[in-house]
Amino acid sequence: MPLDDLDDKWSAPQREIMNATYRTLLEHGYAGLSISRIGSEYKKSKSLIYHHYESKEDLLVAFLEFVIDRFEATITAGDRDDPGEHLKCIINRLLLHQPAADQWQIQKVLVTLRSQAVTSDSFREQFTRVDDRIVSVFSDIIERGITVEEFTDVDSSAVAEHILATINGAIYSDETTNRKQIQTVRTSLLAYLNTILY
Amino acid sequence: MPLDDLDDKWSAPQREIMNATYRTLLEHGYAGLSISRIGSEYKKSKSLIYHHYESKEDLLVAFLEFVIDRFEATITAGDRDDPGEHLKCIINRLLLHQPAADQWQIQKVLVTLRSQAVTSDSFREQFTRVDDRIVSVFSDIIERGITVEEFTDVDSSAVAEHILATINGAIYSDETTNRKQIQTVRTSLLAYLNTILY
């Protein structure tokens, strides 16, 4: 779904509540995410939230969808003609910290939400979909590269899985430690791809 | 710290409480981890927990240490003479699901705890230490391999960071999705190392 269509999917009050949820989550973590606190971030009364969502779980399901929609928009955008450039473009988009322009610290939120998938089946299904999606995007690009004879004939889905694991791990560590390894991993990953794809 | 010494560090009641915490965490997730529930898993009254730990936070800090101690024991064990074999051994230990023998589903617990590092500085510091530790283990092995002229002269710390990111991402995805990619990534990672190290 293109980014511009995202605004039609959610009403203005819904978007405000989602943004309030986002701010609350970043400040208090998932364990401290309460309707009361979301109501405080939202300018209006907390009981108003129940006009827009039936329950806390209902709100959380919507929020997960809200966040994933925005995340997927960042990986599908930026199509390039050249498969090698296209691949590099997506990797950079995921591993290069955008400047302050991107106020949405979406990776932080995704890491927080994703850990709930360990004990929640509905969350687990959503993130299964997310990872399937990314692997298929990578896989398609690699196969196109092989078809136009830019890349050598590798196992595209295995390479795609490997790329995703490395990216996921780099982001995961970046958001949960004080280590600054993300640029090292990005450089090393691109070098690896240069080695095996050409 | 060797595994055998771990039992001296914690009293019997403490270990029971830690195990009760572990079971509660796996069943209810971090957000549902309450003293009441830990008390139910622990055979005895919940107020007894406050005889062993000053507060919930105190208990959580101890639990994090308890889990990390056990995790570190799994990466330091199994020293081999040959650097290449040693590296492969540790990677397999992390990415090969041990049979039911290993009742401790330590990776699940670590993923759950680690996500708290997004909003908790003390958790973040602990996981910074964990990742530093693993990278230094990998880095040392690679450097020894270069010294004995088994490996080619690579940037050992960059390669170590890359390996850790890939492993972390593979485990992370494995615990938060229904995808079964971990063996694919393991195979691909070992092939990659074979390519660049020899």
Place this chain on the structure above:
DNA sequence: GTCTATAGGTTGATAGAC
């Protein structure tokens, strides 16, 4: 849509008997 008030439950933590 927006609010206050409130119900009914759970939380972390303490007091005090044994």
Place this chain on the structure above:
DNA sequence: GTCTATCAACCTATAGAC
């Protein structure tokens, strides 16, 4: 060490006035 009883604070959710 172990327990019951209890606290105030907070939670999700609802009722009902405007």
